[in-house]
Amino acid sequence: MTSVSHEHPHAPASDRPDLLAALAVDLTALDYTVGAVAELLGPAAHEALSRDQTVPALLATRAAADGGDPARAALAAVVRFFLLARPLGRAALDAALPALGAEGLLRLRLAEEADDAGLLAAAADLRPYEWDGAAGATRMWVASDLAAHQRPGVLRTDHVLGIGQASATLVQATARRPVARALDLGTGCGIQAFHLLEHAGHVVATDVSERALAFARFNLLLNAGALGIDPDRPEERFELRRGSLLEPVAGERFDLVVSNPPFVITPRARDEQAEDQFTYRDGGLPGDELVAGLVAGVGAVLAEGGTAQMLANWEIPEGSPWDERVRGWVPEGLDAWVLEREEASPEQYAETWLADASQQRDPGAYEAAYAAYLDDFASRGTTGIGFGMVWLRRPGPGQARLGRFEALTHPLEQPIGPHWAAAVERADWLAARGAVEPGPGRGAAIAGERLVVADDVTEERHQRPGAEHPGVILVRQGAGFRRTSLLSTELAGFVSACDGDLTAGQIAAALAGLLGRDDDGFRDRLLDEAATLILEGFLLPATPAEPEEKA
Structure with missing residues (x-):
């Protein structure tokens, strides 16, 4: 199977390498980095923005714009435009991004005409991201859809999520090692693929959403230098494929699979269509069947000694231990280590995911959706929903046979991935004896x-x-x-x-x-x-x- 362009009319454009290069030059010149943005805003405003509260950051960027320092004013303009989703005039954007300019933003579909004449509005969130890896700090920029605090109304059902808490949890939990081939199943904006490229020779990233793949391709090519990608031959390092779960890679083998799948348990409606579902979180199956199927099937694409790590929700029937259902998902021949990190009641679960998509902004629909969640859980006798991390392995010769299921709800050191890898190594050391x-x-x-x-x-x-x-x-x-x-x-x-x-x-x-x-x-x-x-x-x-x- 070969890669395709994955261009989408309602996602950033990745078919203009000249414009992508100009954007990278501008963002580098601005020092549009995590540290510089935090310093510009100050500790209080930066912390408030992490809680999706924009007013302190608006005040801080206004002060920077009026402070007489052209460099800080330019950075403040880009922060206001992309992170705070405030419209700006063409002249302001031309000054802040001189290599790309306002016209380049429009051609990359990162901006669109605002309601106010002469102003442009951000069509995507574009923010700095960085991590410390084996080769030092990696700095890049990540585009995703504007979030609920940046735009009015309920999110679009094909919303492409940015770097959220769940994706960060998986990044921190992944036990990393050099591998030849890795799979990012359900890539979204590409966050897991970015990290995989640091220690995998080749990465295949899949998603059911063509629009998500367009965002991922844009991000990968915008950050080609940081990720070791040749823009003229990107297929040497990564491949994007559209399809559901394991279908796009059937018959192949990978040394490492990571997945932040659409694990959210959502009530099914008799007449619902695929376009009615929030694709970034809802797999379209009843209960926890999607995660159950993925756990049961992922071993088919694991090479000997290969591992898979994913996030998951699972239902806990009344009177049953939390791990009873999950144990039943793991097929014979696979090692498993499952950590439950938290449990929620059906009411807490419904409130969390209704708020996630800003569905509380429509009171009538909110009430009906809340009731549907409770009815759905009650129909299966579910009294609790667990959230946690799943590690699986197709063991090779001399490796331990693991079957650990434990609830650890206290804070863990982050990233936990290196400690998880060390724990598996100790198990293998004991197995050898x-x-x-x-x-x-x-x-x-x-x-x-x-x-x-x-x-x-x-x-x-x-x-x-x-x-x-x-x-x-x-x-x-x-x-x-x-x-x-x-x-x-x-x-x-x-x-x-x-x-x-x-x-x-x-x-x-x-x-x-x-x-x-x-x-x-x-x-x-x-x-x-x-x-x-x-x-x-x-x-x-x-x-x-x-x-x-x-x-």
Whole structure:
């Protein structure tokens, strides 16, 4: 399958490389970066804008425009135009963007004629974006549709979302490694593809929306230099395909798949049409069937050792544990690690997604839609909706078989992706020794290993006043998943002795002798618990000592 242009009359144009280059020159000259915009607005106004409150930023840009500094005035004009969606005259835009000019904005479909004669209005949100990667800071600009706080009325159903909380969550959660081929399933404006290009040789990005693909192509080509793309041969690095879920890549294999799919659970109407659905969030299937199908089917496009990470919602039937349905989605032969990050009631869920599309602006429609959500959930006996992150893998030789389903609702260190990758590596390390699953023989498998306490781990002891010994001993992680584990006195003693000098078996034997416990069951249980602490990151294999140089 070959790439196509993916031009769309109601999306930015990507078929004018000369104009894209001129825009990049202007934005670079303006220093239109995250840091420069934050400095221009000031901390309070910048923070308010992150909450979609524009008035403080309007005041700050007005002050910058009147401050007598031409460079700050030009940056303020671009911020007002693209981030605050305030119309500007052609002369102001020509001055701020001299290489492209107002006419170039119109030709790129980034601007349109405003109602007021002589003014132009932004036709898209264009904002700076950056991240720190392996090669240093990557700075770029991302176009998407204007959001609810930038335009009146309900969002269009083919709305192309910008860099929202969900997409940022997936960026931070992805366990990254160099790969040959990666898939961004449901690319939207292209945010996941941008990050994949940093460590993947080739990226395929798919979406059901032709308009979303047009935004993604514009963004990829506007930032060709930062993303290592040759504008004359973009197909060498990325390919855009239109289609639903896995259909555009059927029969292919990828080393890494990421997806922020349209996972929102939306009530179905008997007479609804595809154009009635918000394509950026609604997959058109009842309940959580879209996510269930994706989890069940993504293994078909994973290479051996390949991984998939996605965001998901799932329904929780009354009286059932949150993970019961999700476990049933994972096919035999795939590893799974699912983190539930939060749960919502049907009422909370309805309010969240009705507000997301500004549907509260039509009171009559809002009431009907709210009632439809509640009726839909009640029809399936759903009393809760979970949100979380799904990691899947087609394991290769020597890799662990994982089936972890856990609710972690406390704050995690971000980005969590590197810690997730390290956790999987520890599981594979244990698997190579036959020590992943708890049970007989697990302890013996690590008895010859030397262990150390992870640098971020601290210990807490709690005891009643006057008590001789603590009643509660906890170890806590200050980084990564930030887990807390309750230790027995014996296990606390084991952990305290893990400094890399003695093997785990020697420490267990010493504790058995000290406590008068010479039974094998004591040592086996202690080492079995230690293996769990390795899996969760409290204990780590000691780094082998470097051989001494001979004189």
